[in-house]
Amino acid sequence: MNMAADNREIARQVVEAIGGRENIASFAHCATRLRIMVYDQKKIDQKKVEQIDKVKGAFFNSGQYQVIFGTGTVNQIFEAVESLGMESTSKEELKSQAKKSGNPFQRAIRTFGDVFVPIIPVLVATGLFMGLRGLLTQDTVLAWFGATPDDISANFLLFTQVLTDTAFAFLPALVAWSAFRVFGGSPVLGIVLGLMLVNPALPNAYSVANGSAEALMIFDFIPVVGYQGSVLPAFFIGLLGAKFERFLRKRIPDAIDLIVTPFLTLLVMITLGLFAIGPVFHSLEEVVLNATTFLLELPFGIAGLVIGFFNQIIVVTGVHHIFNFLEIQLLEKTGSNPFNAIVTSAMAAQGAACLAVGLKTRNKKLKALSLPSAFSALLGISEPAIFGVNLRYVRPFVIGLIGGGVGGFMASIFQLEATGMAITVIPGTLLYLNSQLPLYILCNVTAMAIAFVLTWMFGFNDKMLEEVHSEAN
Structure with a gap:
């Protein structure tokens, strides 16, 4: 009961901070965010929203005001908003309204994303099947069972081929x-x-x-x-x-x-x-x-450096779904995905910068926000870390970009290639279950170490927290 009451109070505060129920055209939610269409963006009190308990960040993008709560929590807050007597709408209806906003390029990329995002789970599963097949057919792994590649039956290989080839065929x-x-x-x-x-x-x-x-x-x-x-x-x-x-x-x-x-x-x-x-x-x-x-084959790790640095900036703009198409094309034509390792380093670096903020601050609310957001980034969802923490204090975000650039540079130098797409950082290890795994881990650890150390030394202190609070007041 207390938790439900707390969630209703949070819901009430969110509604009030975005201009009241009369400013809400419609609302829905996805896996991590409450997505709200508002009539007047100017009525949103951004600082007030960010100070609400359980809010991990908030931003206006794709024609929607998106408040990040994280998986599980967002469902509870959504139900709490509904309990206030407000009528929700479907994500499809919300997207239909959102399509009317933004410039033509943003609308085109958003539509592209709407088409490709629903098929990504199948491609994720296919990538994992590829990774597992690669693991099970390695000489070293087979030797553990006293077998060699010649001992693998043709029927087993045919079965794995059905798993790995069907989605792309x-x-x-x-x-x-x-x-x-x-x-x-x-x-x-x-x-x-x-x-x-x-x-x-x-x-x-x-x-x-x-x-x-x-x-x-x-x-x-x-x-x-x-x-x-x-x-x-x-x-x-x-x-x-x-x-x-x-x-x-x-x-x-x-x-x-x-x-x-x-x-x-x-x-x-x-x-x-x-x-x-x-x-x-x-x-x-x-x-x-x-x-x-051509871009990915540029010498001296240039592609990894550029993509690793700018990737999370592109995430902030909301047009990062264009990479889905590129990754699908790479996997379909070449059987591998060099983008994944580069992008993973960028996400891992943002998570490490957020972790440094969480461990360094003495503010209980910021600590409670930073640590789960950092863990979320290590699971492949960097938005809570970016919008909830790093962008708010700017320096951690910029330092995270630097760490991502270095990690991406290393991934290009080592020529890392994933067997699939759409899963990154810790879950992404399943796409490198071959001789690449140690190098994959090295790239991510390096990106994280650079982002963590630089953020700890130069990127954040509690005086910055006080400045943000004073601006809010």
Whole structure:
């Protein structure tokens, strides 16, 4: 009862600090944050929000005011806000309202993220399967069981291949499904269109790439192949297909809608997909991949230094979902992901800077905020550390960027490559269950040590805390 009462009081304080219930258009929550659409951003008392108990940070992004509470806690606070008599909305409705805000680039990246984020769990699982297969087939590990690579049965390897290859072989179906869902079409049509793109009747994209098969030439100049592993063709087929389906539904009589709309949607979109959208955007995909590969292959660790330093700045801007597309492309085309180790160092450094603040401060509230936020960063969620602590005092954030740059530099020098994506720092070790693991740990420890030591020495003292409090008052 006391905890529930405390949560209701926190909810009441949050509502009051953002301008009262009359300033709230709608609200929802995700895994860590309460997401609120407000009518007037100027009515938000940022300092007051940040001083509320259990609040780990708050910021305005993607058209939403986002208050970080952390996993578990956010669900309780959300229910407490509802108990005040306020009506919540779904995340989809909230996103629909948020899409109207921000500049065109931010809106485009946000939409891109809405499409790719739902399929990331499958790709995470696939990456873990790859890592486990790599671990179980190592000579050293096999030797523990008195076996050699020759002792591994073909059936076992086939089973692991099913686990590791399926998601990428049918990636267009996942992308087209998600795009149809985001853009208001029937997801099942997206699935079928995506499956059509990888139909076995078409020349396999991998076989065409290695020269063992040839593309079909339509009208003697349009190359047609399967789109195994492709992303952009499926994305744009999903986008245009959903809009075309909605266009048809508004104009076709209800009596024949069930028959005509799916028929025309599939016919028109697969024709455009194979003969126009696919070839054009697959070529663009190759350009993006080549540019990314060129950047990552720059000598002297330049890529790691630059990406490691700027990654968390990009997180602050809210457009970091663009990296999902790049990582998916790298995994699909090369079977590895050099981005992961670099980004991991950047997150680990922010966590270490936050940890230094928590251990150095004598303020109980800041300590209670910093230590869980630092641990959250080490589990791969750096926003509580960034927005709740490091950005508030600036220096820890900048020092975290430096640590991330050094760790990313080392990751590039060592040429670390993950077997998957979307999990980082401590959980990310599962993507390096091979000879890379010691170097992966070294990069992260180095980034953390630099961020921790520099923050402890130069980045924070309790006088800064007093200055922030005086500004709030």
